[in-house]
Amino acid sequence: MASASLITLFSPLLLLVLLLAPPAQAQGPAAPAPGPAGPFNLTGLLDKAGQYTTLMRLLNSTGVGNQIVNQLNNSDQGMTLFAPTDNAFNNLKPGTLNSLSAQKQVELVLSHVLPKFYKLSDFPLVSNPVRTQATGQDGGAYGLNFTSLGNQQVNVSTDQVExxxxxxxxxxxxxxVYQVDEVLLSSELLGTKSQSPSTSPTTKTSNDGSKSDSGAKEPTAADGTNAGGRINSGLGIVAGLVLLCMGILS
Structure with a gap:
């Protein structure tokens, strides 16, 4: 009888506990951890911005676009690209792009790429010239120069354009990626590097201010002898005759 009374007493309490307890939730599989970021979509970025059709074509035809993406995914230095607009390419002298060999077109695109990530505020602090992806081992070719204009305005220049x-x-x-309104051509790319002047004959200035060539030869007579030498010989003979006459008369 006592057991029955206890069950009767605690039954409402057990029912209340069951009602208030949160429902059991099934344990599902844990959410997967986020995977590594996919390859950087450079073409998609330029396509979305518009006005970069020619640059996109060059990035594809030269293979530089894939090279940039591969480096971005395998380097902690980052990269910087100067992107000429379609108008920039249209403003080139007609036939400029077509006159470039396949190798020169690769160099053209690489000369717009820096092998390091630069914010706009970094350019006034760099040491000119800054190496590009087209810069050779000697470090002299295809470098870019940066000039601060104040108010975070910066110019980029080669020996041909600014x-x-x-x-x-x-x-x-x-x-x-920064927009530029001119293609960053250089004399190295165009093959117009200035040649050192050829050696020219040394000139001398006479008392009347006229210049004469120190390397000029004396005039030669028709028979091939030196005309100046013949004149001097004739004067010597005349002088000898004069002295002889003076001796006879004395």
């Missing part, structure tokens, strides 16, 4: 670094398409590590 233009302002404009709108940043992206400025987030690992890639910075």
């Amino acid at each position: 233009t302002q670094v404009n709108n940043a398409l992206t400025q987030v590590m690992p890639l910075a």
Whole structure:
């Protein structure tokens, strides 16, 4: 009888506990951890921005686009790309691109790429010239120079052109892309490097201010002898005859 009374007493309490207890939830599989980021879509970035059709074509035909993406995924230095607009390419002298060999077109694109990530505020602090992906082992070719204009305005230049670094398409590590309104051509690319002047004969200035060539030869007579020598010989003979006559008369 006592057991029955206890069951009767605690039954409402057990029912209340069961009602208030949260429902048991099934343990599902844990959510997967986020995977590594996919390859950087440089073409997609330029395509979305518009006005970079020619640059996109060159990035594809030269293979530089894939090279940039591979480096972005395997380097902690990042990269910087100066992106000439379609108008920049259209403003080139007609036939400029077609006159470049396949290798020169590769160098053209690589000369717009820096092998390091630069924010716009970094350019006034760099040491000119800054190496590009086209710079050779000697470090002299295809370098870019940067000039601060104040108010975070910066110009980039080669030995042929100078233009302002404009709108940043992206400025987030690992890639910075900046619009430029001129193609960054250089004499190295165009094959117009100035040649050292050829050696010329040394000139002398006479008392009347006229210049004469120190390397000039004396005039030669028709028979091949030196005309100046013949004149001097004739004067010597005349002088000898004069002295002889003076001796006879004395």
